[in-house]
Amino acid sequence: xxxxxxxxxxxxxxxxxxxxxxxxxxxxxxxxxxxxxxxxxxxxxxxxxxxxxxxxxxxxxxxxxxxxxxxxxxxxxxxxxxxxxxxxxxxxxxxxxxxxxxxxxxxxxxxxxxxxxxxxxxxxxxxxxxxxxxxxxxxxxxxxxxxxxxxxxxxxxxxxxxxxxxxxxxxxxxxxxxxxxxxxxxxxxxxxxxxxxxxxxxxxxxxxxxxxxxxxxxxxxxxxxxxxxxxxxxxxxxxxxxxxxxxxxxxxxxxxxxxxxxxxxxxxxxxxxxxxxxxxxxxxxxxxxxxxxxxxxxxxxxxxxxxxxxxxxxxxxxxxxxxxxxxxxxxxxxxxxxxxxxxxxxxxxxxxxxxxxxxxxxxxxxxxxxxxxxxxxx
Numbered sequence: 001x002x003x004x005x006x007x008x009x010x011x012x013x014x015x016x017x018x019x020x021x022x023x024x025x026x027x028x029x030x031x032x033x034x035x036x037x038x039x040x041x042x043x044x045x046x047x048x049x050x051x052x053x054x055x056x057x058x059x060x061x062x063x064x065x066x067x068x069x070x071x072x073x074x075x076x077x078x079x080x081x082x083x084x085x086x087x088x089x090x091x092x093x094x095x096x097x098x099x100x101x102x103x104x105x106x107x108x109x110x111x112x113x114x115x116x117x118x119x120x121x122x123x124x125x126x127x128x129x130x131x132x133x134x135x136x137x138x139x140x141x142x143x144x145x146x147x148x149x150x151x152x153x154x155x156x157x158x159x160x161x162x163x164x165x166x167x168x169x170x171x172x173x174x175x176x177x178x179x180x181x182x183x184x185x186x187x188x189x190x191x192x193x194x195x196x197x198x199x200x201x202x203x204x205x206x207x208x209x210x211x212x213x214x215x216x217x218x219x220x221x222x223x224x225x226x227x228x229x230x231x232x233x234x235x236x237x238x239x240x241x242x243x244x245x246x247x248x249x250x251x252x253x254x255x256x257x258x259x260x261x262x263x264x265x266x267x268x269x270x271x272x273x274x275x276x277x278x279x280x281x282x283x284x285x286x287x288x289x290x291x292x293x294x295x296x297x298x299x300x301x302x303x304x305x306x307x308x309x310x311x312x313x314x315x316x317x318x319x320x321x322x323x324x325x326x327x328x329x330x331x332x333x334x335x336x337x338x339x340x341x342x343x344x345x346x347x348x349x350x351x352x353x354x355x356x357x358x359x360x361x362x363x364x365x366x367x368x369x370x371x372x373x374x375x376x377x378x
């Protein structure tokens with residue numbers, strides 16, 4: 001029994017994190033490469049939800065307005081979700097007729113986005129966060145795949161160019177890992193979802209975001225819900241910043257896990273392989289099994305303890321677990337700012353997995369995060 005539990009607890013996480021993208025990598029040559037034709041100039045509405053973003057909103061607007069893409073019409077809607085600082089005043093100070101500022105009461109991010117989309121008149125909606133920056137070519141590259149009528153949504157590529165001295169190193173490496181997964185999903189036609197830092201969606205596909213879900217997942221999955229594809233555009237770069245502090249990483253992972261599981265519940269029809277084929281398998285592998293895998297770590301450790309006397313192999317696996325946990329704890333407790341990279345990465349992994357476990361427990365208890373405060377997670 002202990003041996004069965006041990007291997008179950010090993011194989012499921014290994015499949016979710018390594019086996020699944022490797023299988024897609026091996027299958028990729030079986031799928032034709034897609035090319036896109038020329039896309040006529042589009043009417044584009046860029047939506048920026050903001051809560052107390054006075055430090056970033058002007059630079060963000062400049063980043064969006066100075067794109068080299070010449071849209072048939074460009075509209076930028078800033079939806080201030082009950083900001084108590086100068087976000088609204090600074091956004092209005094841009095004095096650009098393309099910018100529309102909504103000074104909303106505190107609705108939560110989903111409510112702010114729904115209110116913003118109600119004001120949009122573009123054929124393509126582009127959603128982006130207030131605290132990141134685009135390169136000059138980002139918008140044009142992001143929109144190019146919409147020349148294919150089967151494309152319903154497009155995802156950009158988030159880069160953390162300068163990780164700090166803490167756990168943001170893990171953030172940066174995780175973004176590289178996610179880029180690999182999305183590239184092979186994109187190659188095989190089963191791109192699961194887009195990141196909220198930069199995503200685009202055809203306006204007719206938009207469905208109002210219910211409260212408590214992860215808005216980026218829900219918005220991007222409007223495409224497969226309508227029988228359209230999501231594509232990944234790695235050249236459409238958005239520059240972001242990582243999170244160095246362990247407590248902020250932990251809170252963010254809790255919130256994302258709870259919202260992610262609520263999102264999967266809201267989109268549960270997409271989990272049926274009989275209707276959605278490879279996309280459903282990708283969604284189960286990428287989003288469901290990966291979120292459940294961390295709860296297997298404690299049973300894995302307990303099963304390993306029961307098996308330690310059976311063979312040197314189990315002694316080795318127990319030592320590897322102890323070494324990993326020890327490095328993570330040392331990474332969290334290490335004095336001074338210059339922690340070795342391996343300790344910072346181990347600490348990031350431990351905090352992330354712990355946050356996912358707590359997030360799963362909160363989801364099962366019916367907990368939710370109806371409000372958002374971006375500053376708490378920076």
